[in-house]
Amino acid sequence: MDMFAAPPRFADDVRRGLLATPKQLDPRYLYDALGSHLFESICKLPWYPLTRAESALLERHAADMVAPFRDGATLLELGCGCGEKLSMLCEPLSARGSPVDVQLIDISEAALDLSKRTLARFSVDITAHRATYEEGLQRAATCRKPGTPVVVLFLGSNIGNLDPTGAHHLLTTIRAALQPGDALLLGADLVKPQDELLRAYDDPLGVTAAFNKNLLVRMNRELGADFDLSTFAHEARWNAEASRVEMHLISQCRQRVRLPGAATEVSFEEGESIWTESSHKYTPESIAALAECAGFQCTKQWIEPHARFSTSLLMV
Ligand code: AVI
Numbered sequence: 001m002d003m004f005a006a007p008p009r010f011a012d013d014v015r016r017g018l019l020a021t022p023k024q025l026d027p028r029y030l031y032d033a034l035g036s037h038l039f040e041s042i043c044k045l046p047w048y049p050l051t052r053a054e055s056a057l058l059e060r061h062a063a064d065m066v067a068p069f070r071d072g073a074t075l076l077e078l079g080c081g082c083g084e085k086l087s088m089l090c091e092p093l094s095a096r097g098s099p100v101d102v103q104l105i106d107i108s109e110a111a112l113d114l115s116k117r118t119l120a121r122f123s124v125d126i127t128a129h130r131a132t133y134e135e136g137l138q139r140a141a142t143c144r145k146p147g148t149p150v151v152v153l154f155l156g157s158n159i160g161n162l163d164p165t166g167a168h169h170l171l172t173t174i175r176a177a178l179q180p181g182d183a184l185l186l187g188a189d190l191v192k193p194q195d196e197l198l199r200a201y202d203d204p205l206g207v208t209a210a211f212n213k214n215l216l217v218r219m220n221r222e223l224g225a226d227f228d229l230s231t232f233a234h235e236a237r238w239n240a241e242a243s244r245v246e247m248h249l250i251s252q253c254r255q256r257v258r259l260p261g262a263a264t265e266v267s268f269e270e271g272e273s274i275w276t277e278s279s280h281k282y283t284p285e286s287i288a289a290l291a292e293c294a295g296f297q298c299t300k301q302w303i304e305p306h307a308r309f310s311t312s313l314l315m316v
Contacts (some may be wrong), residue, residue, distance in 0.1 A: 011223055015262040018274070023266075025215060027161050027277035032218050036108075038211040045207060047199040050157055053309035054187050058085055061302045063092035065185060065313060069149055072099035076140050077153040078133045078174075080104040083115030085155050089185075090122045101125035101145065105136030133170065137177040150178060155187035157309070160244075160280045164290075167280070171294035175316065182316045184296060190308040191281040194238045201236035201245045201279065209234035212247050212276055223261030231255060235273070244280045248273040287312050 010029065017025045031039065043051035058065070066073065066089055073093065077086050086102065093100045102124050104115050112128040119126055127143060129136040137152075144150060152174050159167050174184055201208055212234045216227040235248045251268035258265050282290075287310060288298035296314035303310050 011262040014219060014223060014259065015264045018259070018262075018266045019264065022273065022275055024275040029218065030211060030215055030277065032214070035211060035214050035218070038207060038214060041207050042203070042211060045203050045205065047203040048208075049200070049307035050189050050309055053304040053307035054155060054157075054311065055085065055088075057302050057304050057309065057311050058088040061311070062088045064300075065089065065302070065311065066093055066151070068183070068313075068315075069093065069151055070096060070098055072148055074101050074103060074140075074145060074148055074150045075153060076103040076105065076137075076150055077115075077155070078105050078136070079154070079156070079158055080106045080111055080115040081156065082111065083118035086115065086153065087118055087122070089151075089153070090119065090124060094122045094124065099148070101148075102127070103136075103140045103143070104128045105131055105133060105140065107132060134173055137174060141177050150182045152178070152182070152184045154184060155311075157187055157189040157279070159186060159188050160282075161277065163278065163280070167290060168294060171290060171296065175295040178316045180316050184291075184314040186287065186291070186312045186314055188282045188287055188310050188312070189279070190303070190310055191243060191283055192308040194240075197238050197245050197281065198236050201247060202234065206234075208236070208247075212249060215274075215276055216249065219259060219262075223259045225257060225259040225261070227257055228255075232274075239278075242278075242280075243282070243286075244278045246275060247277040247279075248275055282310070284310060284312075 013026055042048050075086060075089060090100055102119060104112050106112050109130055112130060116126055129139050131139060162170060213229055216229055216232060219225040220227055231252045232249045233252055235250050237246045239246055250271060250273050254270050256265055256267050284301050291298045291314040296316060298312050299315045300313040301310055
């Protein structure tokens, strides 16, 4: 998974998070090597339609999405993953012979390498930045091609894992790195019936539960903690007021857990939770409002009607 802020220190963050009320952990810690594989599996689950819905939108509308940049563009992807979605956007531009260059920003070397391989079939210049979003945006700004618009891609509903303040901060940071004529293509999951939302985050196969509980495995391995996995249960909650699905790990009994690597011990009441992630769900209007507050204009939105997923073109 990709990072916005500087990579934080696990032990310090865990100590602070577990001594806070309510107990909470930074969702970025879900993505160690096993967590990243589990997330890839989640994306293939029938109950988690986000990834397929976004790919369907890109397959159907890529040409339309990049139409304002038909004379050429720099495509800059924040959190490039495997480069597949970027390829779908390169396709219509390179089919027209438009000059395209690509800037990849990810903290994972493996993701950068994979994306480069996926894009190898296009004749595009690729620059990879192993960096946080903020650093990568700064570096990319220094190698900007004069006269060529920059299109930032922030896909996969990663915006949903930021709280409203974080989302606003990220969008204003992106906006500050851009110039008139540039754009942000933003993928965001939309509000839908509660049962669909809960099934997406608490699937019957238990893959999302494993993804969540893997955080306990990680604390046991990296901090020498003694979490007993059988005493914690995965729970997904829809918080309608905040428009987010929350993932929690609920202690099934009163207990005390030692975390020597974080120099702390933590007590749990029966039923007490560790809040591990939020996935904010938007409406087309709330995306446009968020964009406008950060200095963008939402010029077009594409909505996948079954899974209710959106891609928005936000112009500077
Ligand atoms: C990466 N992110 C957009 C996923 C989401 O839907 O919030 C992470 C995830 N958590 C549980 N399932 C998927």
